[in-house]
Amino acid sequence: MSAMAVGTDLAAYRSAVAELAPLVRLADAEEAGVLRVVDGRGAWWDRLERLTDAIGVVVDEPQPAPAAAHERLRALGVPVVVARRRLRADVVATVAAVPAAHVVVDAWGAPSEAAVVLRDAVGWARVLAGGPLEVVAHAATPTADVLALACGRVGVSVTRALGGAGVGDALTAVALGPRRVEVRTDSAAATIHVEIDDLEGRRIAAPRREAAERVALRRLRDAVATGVRPSDLDELAHDDGILGVE
Template sequence: MIGVSGATARYRTAITELPLRARVVEQLEGAIVVVDGAPGWPARSRVALQGRASALLIAHPVAVDDDELAALEAAAGSVPVVLDRPWLRADLVADAAAPRAGVDAARPVTVDTVAIPGELGAMVRESLGWLRMLAGGELELRAAAAVPHGLLALLEEPVSGRAATLTASTLVGRGGARLRAQAVGETRLEIDLDAATDARSVDVSTAEGTLRRPRRRESSARVALRRAIDAISRGDGTGDLRAFRHDAALAASVFSAG
């Protein structure tokens, strides 16, 4: 059993749901330290590392300067860093990753997203994370353009040459944020995340029909906490920081170009 320090209400609930694996502690040393992902989180993370944390769990991280992220990545070394990104949940990514081999590399992967006012930047970043996963590697921006209430972007995975397209807009009127991703080929993947209805679906379609992956009932906090515990048990990192750096830098480029 491992201690968890700095847990807010969401993570305390997750701890109670994992009674044989985690417990609340006060000290940083040897613990998974939950770090608020509000501005300044890399500095707070370095304080936890100085306190000899066994792992870091960053809750809903916002975009920060890339130099700060690079410094944190260097400071963390082999200490696992898990990012809790509710719009890019690791369990849903795993559900979508398994059948990706059947996706036609000649066809673009696409994401359409709608953000609530003030959250377009964050939704673009998370959408780019989905495109990165579906395209099979880090992306490069080819073109971007502003449209009323949003933007369009064309990207490419340079190794395979697979195209990726993003359409993002800000919600006008009532409703909630939504993200829909698709990859088409012999196997078609469709991911639908809807804040208004709390829908989270991954559909896999083949010639035999459509299979909807079982709905994931865990909270994103519990998923992230389990990942941190598992990373400590394995003794390796997660790659979350590198992925976040890629997505955040690419989102900044999209907005600059558009």
């Protein structure tokens, strides 16, 4: 298969394209039928809908989107990969099959990242609980949000506390059941730490050191090549929906 062309102005993705050669290459200025990268800041969904020349799209670190936007995006005819550094697809694949009886997620972040941190905390709750979540109760104060959720018989709690301006973010997710699974991530770390405890002892998953941009481009290239539509947008819509984004 010839190299797929990637159109992007984001420096990290241009570097990832160079590292992934000859699987992908940078697109020419006027080239159509390429893979595109959308910056997830602001109304990214509007920019995504306007990409009529793309055969596949990466959305990088998207801000929470309203339900109406997600509904429109369901009609997109191209595969879309969502790059969420706190919820990397390659790490999710190592823990998604672990059964749980209860899930607890605690997150901390600056006010500017509050909504994204809470949304990604919900994402880890969904992954560790093993399926879609329902809101049982929600309490909010000026400095914290607490969500009581459920996935069938699995109880889930998500707490997000606000730090001061300039602080980084951190997230700890724990699944309790036949196995104890702990996931830790923070803005200063290049990897996500995963520990699994069961009757066989404690295992620490090997860290995934590949850049998130490379992972996203490889996944998109594979999706286009195989014709398989990733579930990323559906999962993002679920997690945004738990937050009740308007």
